[in-house]
Amino acid sequence: MSYKVTEEGNISTVHLDGEIDMDVTENAKEVIMPLIEAKKEVHLNLKEVQYMDSSGISVLIESHQKATELGTKVILKEISKSVLKVIMMAKLEQILNLD
Amino acid sequence: MNSSLAQISEKKDFQVNSASLKDVRSFSRDVFDKLQLDQDLKDELVLAIAEAAQNIVKHAYKDDKDTSDKMEIKISLKDNELEIGFFDKGRAVDQNNVRHRKIDDIKPGGLGTFFIQQIMDAVVFKEGEKPWINHLVLTKKI
Numbered sequence: 001m002s003y004k005v006t007e008e009g010n011i012s013t014v015h016l017d018g019e020i021d022m023d024v025t026e027n028a029k030e031v032i033m034p035l036i037e038a039k040k041e042v043h044l045n046l047k048e049v050q051y052m053d054s055s056g057i058s059v060l061i062e063s064h065q066k067a068t069e070l071g072t073k074v075i076l077k078e079i080s081k082s083v084l085k086v087i088m089m090a091k092l093e094q095i096l097n098l099d
Numbered sequence: 100m101n102s103s104l105a106q107i108s109e110k111k112d113f114q115v116n117s118a119s120l121k122d123v124r125s126f127s128r129d130v131f132d133k134l135q136l137d138q139d140l141k142d143e144l145v146l147a148i149a150e151a152a153q154n155i156v157k158h159a160y161k162d163d164k165d166t167s168d169k170m171e172i173k174i175s176l177k178d179n180e181l182e183i184g185f186f187d188k189g190r191a192v193d194q195n196n197v198r199h200r201k202i203d204d205i206k207p208g209g210l211g212t213f214f215i216q217q218i219m220d221a222v223v224f225k226e227g228e229k230p231w232i233n234h235l236v237l238t239k240k241i
Contacts, residue, residue, distance in 0.1 A: 022153050023117040053149055058207035082142055090210055091202055
């Protein structure tokens with residue numbers, strides 16, 4: 001997995017790239033969580049994520065819940081087909097903010 | 100599916116750690132490419148296999164993160180039934196503890212087993228024959 005973060009006002013966009021599994025979830029959290037804790041609105045661009053498993057889904061849930069707790073939000077952008085399928089399999093399409 | 104490959108049986112050993120999961124996926128994709136499975140089905144099966152392998156790393160070796168053990172994954176197809184076997188030497192699995200979280204109880208974790216059950220027709224834990232401790236069998240008609 002690789003990533004790039006761009007900032008615009010109070011919005012931080014994290015562009016994730018590659019495969020998100022148990023091996024990289026700590027890296028992903030280390031990128032995303034500080035942005036949420038800084039009360040940024042975080043956009044996760046998932047266009048280039050070709051694979052995500054339950055560990056990756058856990059990162060999305062944890063990020064969403066932390067953001068809600070801190071009064072901000074995480075929005076999932078340009079979700080790839082394969083990731084959307086896993087989100088739907090987990091029945092999270094009504095829970096997470098999908099754009 | 101490629102009818103000329105109506106039968107296949109391939110197995111491979113993997114180091115028990117999270118870094119091996121990408122190799123598990125790669126092996127699985129290679130086997131399913133040979134079978135010319137539909138992309139959606141292939142993606143689902145690869146996810147189920149990777150989740151089961153992840154469970155071995157996370158649970159069977161929960162107290163032995165630096166193990167040098169290997170796990171074996173065997174993918175077989177016969178009479179349109181896909182059988183995927185997982186063999187490991189970790190802590191014996193107590194089937195009573197293998198359950199996914201309630202799907203409407205939204206919290207991180209506990210989804211891997213749910214995905215496996217959604218994708219596969221059957222999930223059976225067997226006692227492994229020596230030298231293995233655990234033998235998980237996932238099956239699906241394709």
